Amino acid sequence: MAWSDKFKLKKGLVQALNEAGFTAPKKIQQKTLARINGGQDVIAVGPEGCGKTTTYILAALSKFNYTPDGVPKVLILVPDKEKVEEVIAKIGQLNKNKTLSIVPLYVTPGTEAQMDALADGADIVVATPDRARAIYLKLGLDVNKIELLVIDDAELIVKQGLQLPVTELADSIPKCQHLVFTEVLHERLNKMIAPFMKQPAIVEVEEIGEPQFNTHPQMLYLLPNFGTKVNLLNLFIQDEELFTKVVLFVNTRLTAEKLYKGLHDKKSTVALLNPWLPGVDGFTSLPEFKNAQTRVLIVVNDAEQESDLRDIPFLIHFELPVEKETYIRRMISDAPDVENETMAITFATDLELSAVKKIEQATGQKILSGELPEDLIIETERRITGSAERKDALAKADDNAPGAAFHEKKASNAKTYNYRAGLKAKMNKKKNH
Structure with missing residues (x-):
């Protein structure tokens, strides 16, 4: 034209x-x-x-x-x-x-x-x-x-x-x-x-071409802020029957330390890859983690690091890496096995959506959006100015202890998720791991 x-x-x-x-x-x-x-x-x-x-x-x-x-x-x-x-x-x-x-x-x-x-x-x-x-x-x-x-x-x-x-x-x-x-x-x-x-x-205008790779099934959860990401992660990890092995990717050591402490306080089995803190559980390689009883391994995103992620049921990107190639490399599935497929889950805020779009454009595949669990607590971003308000906030945080950033699930809603039927079927297969 x-x-x-x-x-x-x-x-x-x-x-x-x-x-x-x-x-x-x-x-x-x-x-x-x-x-x-x-x-x-x-x-x-x-x-x-x-x-x-x-x-x-x-x-x-x-x-x-x-x-x-x-x-x-x-x-x-x-x-x-x-x-x-x-x-x-x-x-x-x-x-x-x-x-x-x-x-x-x-x-x-x-x-x-x-x-x-x-x-x-x-x-x-x-x-x-x-x-x-x-x-x-x-x-x-x-x-x-x-x-x-x-x-x-x-x-x-x-x-x-x-x-x-x-x-x-x-x-x-x-x-x-x-x-x-x-x-x-x-x-x-x-x-x-x-x-x-x-x-x-x-x-x-969307310009997504033909798929470039065979990739693991992927699911995107759009969340408003860091605190809500933490709450969703906690809901997932509490399901010990489904989330039997998880590699959790973050961008900084500070985030890794926060998540390690929060998950550890909830008595989840969690470790760091190549730990830099004294007195924490950790592994120096993925094979060690695969053969251990630990369920969650926190990995700080590193573009230079090559990891064998085969046979890990869940890969969760709490934060997207700076380079989209790092994410794409993890998603490539050489020999997909329906029974033992890896499920890749991404948490993203509004500010990370452009990175998601770049990944979709590079891979030629749309990432499906997941429905949020009914019992997910959505954190609000607010400033506390008065000392009385600050004390009230601290008291509420104590009520939710251990781990102020995390919240217990309601008993009536335990292990209930608003997953689509197809995804639920895929995720249920993880219980074989």
């Missing part, structure tokens, strides 16, 4: 696209450009490489005639300096209007040079939210004539905790169109953009 008239792109832009090798629109451009040109707010969700950056650059360049006035019409917010430079380069590749002034803003010692560049005239500003806000508060960034606000890699902006600068800048713009581009859409991101998005169209 060639670039059609319905996208309302200027001839110079179409020529630049063809010269750059973009001879036809990608799926995300087919689904969004007409809406964007119509002035609608859009939330576009798609994986890396699906064409999100090109999409909003086309929208930005379409805002200008050949006589720009040097006052910002487009503000593009991205997570970091590297992304600012990438977007600037992409604009240069597609922009035929050499009178346009594009100004980058990112954190660097001093703001004077960037404020001078804005004062000299800026039509498109590409910025990190914190630096754009800082210069705006110094009256160096004029947002009164902005017609298009773009937020790219929005999930990373949320992960970096830059929601406040984004919302303050959006609130400061009198009236404009809003475009949000992200790899995943979740509650925290929705909370950031909801105040300024006006009945947005949500467009989602």
